[in-house]
Amino acid sequence: MKLNDAIFGVVLLLLGIVILVHVQSFPRIPGQQYGPALFPGVAATGLVVCGLLLIVSGIRARRTDPWLTASDWTRSPRHALAFLTIIGGAIAYILWADDVGFLLLAPLILFAWFASLHVRPGPAALSAIVVTAAIWYAFYKLLRVPLPWGLLKAWAF
Numbered sequence: 001m002k003l004n005d006a007i008f009g010v011v012l013l014l015l016g017i018v019i020l021v022h023v024q025s026f027p028r029i030p031g032q033q034y035g036p037a038l039f040p041g042v043a044a045t046g047l048v049v050c051g052l053l054l055i056v057s058g059i060r061a062r063r064t065d066p067w068l069t070a071s072d073w074t075r076s077p078r079h080a081l082a083f084l085t086i087i088g089g090a091i092a093y094i095l096w097a098d099d100v101g102f103l104l105l106a107p108l109i110l111f112a113w114f115a116s117l118h119v120r121p122g123p124a125a126l127s128a129i130v131v132t133a134a135i136w137y138a139f140y141k142l143l144r145v146p147l148p149w150g151l152l153k154a155w156a157f
Helices: 005-023 038-061 077-100 102-116 121-142 150-155
Strands: none
Touching: 005 038, 077 102, 077 150, 102 121, 102 150
16 A cells, blocks of 8 residues: 555654654753753654655645555455454554463463464464563663553562
């Protein structure tokens, strides 16, 4: 599926504007010219500029291309199910990660993703567990990102 560049341009433009408005509330550091809003502000400005460029490009291309072009995979039930499974897994993580926990939820989501992509059950289960452990180690132990423990909170280490 291909969307016209102007559609993505509008999304980037709006995201950049929202970030620029939000960083104005970041606290100032006394005695310094640069504060915590500098990097997000620069990134948001880049999003606004890229969004505007995509809008211009999309409007120019609109003369010859439609706003939306469906690819062959969108007519395939197998591929559409895989796509919906990926989206569903991301939504499930957002909704249930705090209650269930990363170490329990991530392998289930990964297994569902692998199964929807027709990976055999044995390798899918093993890969889901290994990938979850690797992600947990990289983020929780090395980068010190607090991943949710959920039901395993009593055994957190």
